[in-house]
Amino acid sequence: MNSTKDIIVGAVLALVVVMMVLPLPTVFVDLMIALNILISLILLMKSVYISEASDFNTLPTVILITTIFRLALSITTTRLILLNGDAGNIVSAFGEVIIQGNIVVGAVVFLIITVVQFIVITKGSERVSEVSARFTLDSLPGKQMSIDRDVSSGFLDADAGREARLELGRRSEFYAAMDGAMKFVKGDSIAGLVIMLINLVGGISIAVLYRGLTVGDAAVIYSILTIGDGLVSQIPALLISIASGTIVTRVSDGTSNNLGSSLFSDLTSNHTALYISATVVTLLAFAPGFPTLIFLSVGAIVIVPVYLSGSKPRRDSTEDEEDEKIWSEVIDRSVYIVAESLCDCEVEISTREYEKLQGKEFNEEILRIKDRMLSRFGYPFPRLKFSDHANMKDYNVVIKFNDIPDTRMPEVDLSAHTYYRIESRNILDGVEDYRFLPLSYVEGYIVYFEKGKSANPLPGEKPITFQDVLITLVEDSIMRNSGKLYTIEEAKGLMLKAAEHYSVVTAEIEKNLPLVSINNFLNHIISEKVPIVRFELLLNDTAKIVSSEKDPLAIAEKIRHRMAPYIVNFFISKYGGIPAYILDKSVTDLVKSHIVYIDDGPTISMPLDKVAEISTAIRKVQQNAMMMGEELILLAPTEIRYPFYSFLNARGLNHTMLATREIDSPQRLINRGVVKL
Structure with a gap:
């Protein structure tokens, strides 16, 4: 199906070349003129039924193709007018309907249409496209950073962030292309005037010099043909100019409403303005010489619907959508x-x-x-x-x-x-x-x-x-598993957001630590519920550490020590203290004797019977904590805290493990018991 569509587009472009080079029969020219009018009407209707400009992202290319098509059609009709004095039924009909026996009137009407298109619509659309392209491109870096911040703060997921960046790119490319495309429309208007003069002067000259017609007769014939040819070219061009202007001047309201819905919604949103306007129009009906019936009818057309709609209870549509x-x-x-x-x-x-x-x-x-x-x-x-x-x-x-x-x-x-x-x-x-x-x-x-x-x-x-x-x-x-939620994508977004206010600190960290390592140490601290709300404090501490330490685990442990007051404060606010179970010396000695060091950091490797013994002891105190409605909190020496925490966590023994140095005051500790083998 896609190959068929490509063939059609290629055939149209090939037809443009044929129309420029070869003479064509008038029947075929009439068909092409009708097709040109149809395409312009389709574009005009399309402009009404889109919600925002970038929804029609092929418009710049369509404007280019239709402009070239119209110019090729003008070349074909000019050849027929100058050679045969006949450009087909449609051109003659347009000329006769507009002129109606008066050449001056026809010329004036044609010039008015051309001036309206060239000076008003095309010039305005060109300016809007130019400004839109400039402001869209200028705001592109800020919008990209805003998307990155939304991804990092959790307002968008990675897929939504990627789609938002693609949409932003499409929008910027669209307005940049429209800035150039409107130059085609402007040039087409100028070309239409030039072609009109060529047809008129050239046609009269050929008729007088080669066909023996008088100047008056030649002027009548070629005026009709010239004005008709100009109109069959300028009217479709005018429709496309209106369509382009309608699209580039659309301001998205964040909904999927088309032009008609948005227009009527905006115009009828304030009943007071409508009442005042309708009242003024109604009063004009009583002014001397004014048609009373017409002004009363126009005023009633506005007042009656507004009154009827205002008498019904209304509900905000956004509330309905949100509830649904x-x-x-x-x-x-x-x-x-x-x-x-x-x-x-x-x-x-x-x-x-x-x-x-x-x-x-x-x-x-x-x-x-x-x-x-x-x-x-x-x-x-x-x-x-x-x-x-x-x-x-x-x-x-x-x-x-x-x-x-x-x-x-x-x-x-x-x-x-x-x-x-x-x-x-x-x-x-x-x-x-x-x-x-x-x-x-x-x-x-x-x-x-x-x-x-x-x-x-x-x-x-x-x-x-x-x-x-x-x-x-x-x-x-979710809180217990929050460490699993933090990915490299979130780490990058968080650093970008932090760089807006703490550029020196973030630059120092990124200079010494790759993004993967930043994500790894953030995963370590988040998995153990170290708060990162005061991220600026964490950044300052990290910047001091990374100059001499590159291992993510070691960085996380040092950060954890510095953030200890924030960690213990949560348990103090929840329980009034830190209800912890202290590890017996037999447990700490067993753990210390089986710590081994690998590339990922210290870990524990011990025989299965010792694993079972420790697991049984932990489950016993875990059951005690559960009976009291508390989380299991273990207090361990600093040097074994992390490897022992990872060892138990890998075996499904959910708990919090604090280091002895993280308890700044013994009075905060609530001793729930001792973990013994």
Whole structure:
């Protein structure tokens, strides 16, 4: 199909050459004139039904082709007029209709059409194209940086960012091409005037000198042909000029509305202006000598529709669209709620629970999670997908990152349990038979009771819904896996954004550290929940470190030490202190004796029986922490903190591990126990 279209375009260009070189029969010329008019009308209608200029990105090329086609057609008709005194039925008909027996009137009408096209429409469109091209190109670097910032801050994902850059490039190329294309239209107008003079003077001269006609007779014949030929060329050119002007003067309003919708929306948006205008026109009906009926009719045409539309309750269309969008995002199957970073997080929900979700409210809560992540930690938000599964047997909720299950929740069953969200564990004093949902990074606690054991286990507290539980689980899981969300794309965007305000510091870092290493050390600190909200502080510390240290892991550990107050502050605000389990000497000695150093940094390699022994000890304290509704926090010597953290994390033992030097005051520590073998 594409090859056929290419052949058609090639055939048109070949036809242009034939029309310039070879004499053609008048029937064929009439066909080409009709085709020229048809193409100009198509372009005019196309200009009305596009939402913004760059939607018709082939317009500059179309203007070039149609201009060449019209000039070739003018050459053909000029040859016929001068040789035969006959350029076909369409040319004669145009001339006779316009002149109607009066050559002067015909000439004046033709000149008016030409002047309107050349001075008004073409000149204005040319100026708009010129200014648009200049401002579009001047603003290109700033818009590119803005897109990079949106990608880095999580407002756009990589695919959307790439599409935005392509659209920006298409827009700039379009206006640059239109700046040149409007010169074709302007030149075509000038050529039309010149060809008209050639036809008139040349035709009269040939008729008098070679055909024996009088000057008067020759003037009548060739005036009709010349004006007709000029009109069949200038009217399509005028239509294309109007189409080009309509397109380049469009200002996008961010919607997909075409010209008619946007025009009527803008003109009728202010009823007061319409009432005043219609009143003035109506009053003119009573002025002496003015046609009363016509002015009253025009005034009524405006006032009646405006009055009727104003009497109906109106709702902002953008609100309707937003409501529809929000509801469809949740109710439709397998729909992305937000699409913002490169990593996917999928939340699978059993159908019976999925159908209970409240569309708009649910989506707003998800967006609040994003705001909390950015404000508290400065982390990107994942591309989040909610889907329902009718055949989920063992779980009501499964949260996956990169298709790997992270959180499975069989307990979320409102038919068997009652759930409460509490801010303090003190509320549970004297209460029995409760359990905590395991939460690590969400403030407060979720406790649940088996239904039937107590009619009102927590007086004064209101039970929460499945939707509330789900939102809390999603937030905690995203926070726990935030290190997986940070890619080289995000690291680059973050550095570009930082360079706008801290150019010297970012230049120093990039001079000493490649982007991959920057991303690696950011991954290290984010995976351990080191806040990067105060990114300028992190940049300053990093710039001091990278001059002498190039290893991403070592950089991350030094940054972590400097950012320690921000790390421990989160746990202090959540628990009132740092509820930690201290490693016994037997554990630290075992870990130290099995640390080995590889290219990626220190790691632990120990026999399977020792791995099982340590894992059992950690699971024991992990169960204790879960029973208290707390995250497992381990306190380890600085030299083994990172390798031991990675060792446990690789075995699915989720925890936070602090170094002893990161606790600036022993009074902040809440000793929950000792990890022993």
